[in-house]
Amino acid sequence: MKSSLGISNILQFILFVALQILLMDNLVLYSTGFCFIYVAFLLFLPLGINRLLLLFLGFLVGFTVDIFYDTMGIHAAASVLLAFLRPHVLNLLTPRDGYDINDAVNIHMMGKGWFLTYTFILLFVHHSAVFFLEKISFDDILFTLLKIVVSTLFTGVVVIILQLLFFSPKRTSRI
Template identity: 75%
Template sequence: MNNSFGINHIIQFFLLVALQVLLMDNLVLYSMGFCFIYVAFLLFLPLTINRVWLLLLGFLVGFSVDVFYDTMGIHAAASVLLAFLRPHVLNLLTPRDGYDSSDAVNIHVMGTRWFLTYAFTLILLHHAAVFFLETINFQTALYTLAKTLLSTLFTGIVVVIIQLLFFSPKRERVDYR
């Protein structure tokens, strides 16, 4: 990995966690729709990242949010689940020609349909883990499911907006030496 790659992702980590803690904590739709923007950090990591690093980064970003939200590891567990499932979802969505080693998770490079399927699948799994771990009660399963779906939609829309605003339409070249 080169230095610009590392610096870019470190800045992205701190920026997304800060946005989550300072802004998104207070932005709730109808007491049901929560935006967990910090998952974008895991979604935007390179396609060929080492799985061990991916799991460690998943724990780190989830634990960072848990520290500020006082949620006893719920976000860490859900983020590690997202990090664990991410390579499997990427394998399911592999294009016929495969991924290019220089491809990045970018809506402009990979295509809108690919990105929406990728992002919404992982966001839905993450949010389901967060909300069902939070309640651990199946008596309120319909409410929890509604909360999961609305939060997934909210987070997904914000992630797409971030991709459209801040990610370059041209192919990003990444050097993994």
């Protein structure tokens, strides 16, 4: 019986959280573009992962970032929202032949259009939750929307670069 959470996923968790805390915290574009690379951990998980485990992992990765950023649960809430919506977005984007539940999300296997749609929908929702929870009001809504859009694009580009660099087209499935 294979585990739905393998060693490579645990290493990805450690890597993405460490990158977020050590590198991405200081990498901001003109006070509007923030890169939340830790969400790539949730985006790249296998398609058939248990939903309860997915919600727990969303909380765990968000809470870990909250501890280091001192943000009182903002990232945990946004990550749980992303984890909750991920299966619904996957259902919306299901190809005619369906998915192999052991596959992880991969730009080479799923195609560029599918991957971009999947990534940017979930990143937009996550970033909207982060920035609206941070502001807790609709004052300066235009600036908040600008931060959401720029940060979604920034994080999306970094996620695509990660996929192209570290996920080879030869791999057909990962666990």
